[in-house]
Amino acid sequence: MAVTNHLDSPGQKFLGIRHKRCPPAFCQEVQAENVTVIEGGTAEITCKLHQYDGSIVVIQNPARQTLFFNGTRALRDERFQLVDFTPKLVKIHLSNAKLEDEGGYFCQLYTEDTHHQIATLTVLVPPENPIVEVKEQAVEGGQVELICSAPRTKPEATLRWYRERRELKGVTSKQENIKTFSITNTIQFPVERRDNGEIVTCEASHAALKGQKKQTQYVLDVQFSPTARIQPSQSLVREGDMLTMKCEVTGNPRPNEIIWSRLNDSLPERSQVQGDLLTIPSLSLQDNGTYSCQVSNKHGRSSDQYVLVVYDPGAIIEAQTQVPYAIIGGILALLVFLVICVLIVMVWCSVRQKGSYLTHEASGLDEHGEAREAFLNGGENHKRKEEFFI
Known part of the structure; x- marks a missing residue:
């Protein structure tokens, strides 16, 4: 007797499995949903029942060990607790989830034909606060090399460096350890004595942190x-x-x-x-x-x-009790400035007077020349001569 198993894409709900010859309106169905939990948290595994007639319901772990037979515990693991068992729903809780608990959990309904669904459990491992190490002692004029690491994450965490809100580009590497990853981010930059005491921050982000960040601050120790x-x-x-x-x-x-x-x-x-x-x-x-x-x-x-x-x-x-030297110096500078200004004014006045004297002297020479010419000519009237000699 053929049984059809209808499965959705990963991360979606699984459809019930039913016998082909069974009229849809009267067939029993069982449905299960995929579950994601953070390591150490509590996972809720549910099996939804349709047209349940009291048949046997069995829930098994990924190793195909029976956890519950109807409402009876079958496996002595107190982390599994039966929360609900009704004609429409079977719900169990798994506390303190571990990586070893990952896999498919079977919801099986035993009638003339076996109906089952698989709820895939995924366990996430968020990073702890990053670990920051310095490769060697930093000395002024040299370089410092800092290593930030998240030794255990699932999936891979992202590490970033910041200094004064400015991101520093580093080199990222990863190592896979069975089901988890070890991530490191290394940076290098020159340092001087003024950098001593400055703070550099390594920040880890991860899907399990739901937007929050894990940070570790490192205080630069620069010797000088x-x-x-x-x-x-x-x-x-x-x-x-x-x-x-x-x-x-x-x-x-x-x-x-x-x-x-x-x-x-x-x-x-x-x-x-x-x-x-x-x-x-x-x-x-x-x-x-x-x-x-x-x-x-x-x-x-x-x-x-x-x-x-x-x-x-x-x-x-x-x-x-003496006047401060700065005040004395200012007074002396002012006096020197005033003396220079007076000298400039005196020189300017002297030059102007000399120019005026030379102009009048030249004019007098012209007048005496004309009088001499009139005297020598002798043909002009005496009144004109007198005009020149007066």
Whole structure:
């Protein structure tokens, strides 16, 4: 007796199976649906019944082991629970789903002929937070290589790198491990000391996460040579004052030792050294000199100097009451500018007066020339001569 099995495309519902000779209006049918569940979640497997007459219903796992015989448990796996058993529906729950549970679950209806449907169970494995590793220690002027990995996903996860909201292009590779995949994404870029402490983020996306992302942040650790700079507690000091000098240090790794010294002399006996601080209480003129702090790490060394000049109390008061040098310089510049302007005006006036004198002198020469000519000619009247001599 022939039995026809009608199956839809993957991911769609399976149609019931029925005997060919059975009139459609009176035949029993069973229907099942494909199920997708996240690993560790609960899968719901249903068998829908049509024209059920009380015949035997059996549900089997992919290994063809019977889970339930009608309403009776047949397999001792407490993860499977019978939720509903009615003339229209048989429903079971599978808790803590595992990859090993994947496959086809059989819904079988035993009448004169066996009717069955297969519900395919798919288990998804979303990635955990990505793992970020650095290949070797980053040093300024060199390159850093970071590796982001999602060691177990199904299907393949997508990994991306971001820095300051800008995506960094990396090289992706994958490895298949039976039913899961291991994904890695590797990036390389140059680094300087200013990059130390910057954050780089690896982001994983996956169908099972439903639009959410799994992220891991990596703080760049860039090593560089140290710098030192002495900062005094006050700029002008007098006898009896207390002075504290701080050696401001940078460097990665940070120098663990700061060496204080005085050029061509030893530190004052009463001075106190506490790491980056050098304190000299009750200053005296004998404390004058050039002080230095030195630091080093495995990438280099650095030092800075500070010239200490201790004044007597009277000199300090006078120095503090003087007009600041910047103001004096501004006043002097203004005075020089005004003097230059006055000189320019004087030169311009002098040149103009000289030009006027030369013009009148030339005019006078013309008049005297005409008078001389009239005198020599002698033929003109005396009144004309007088006009020239008056």
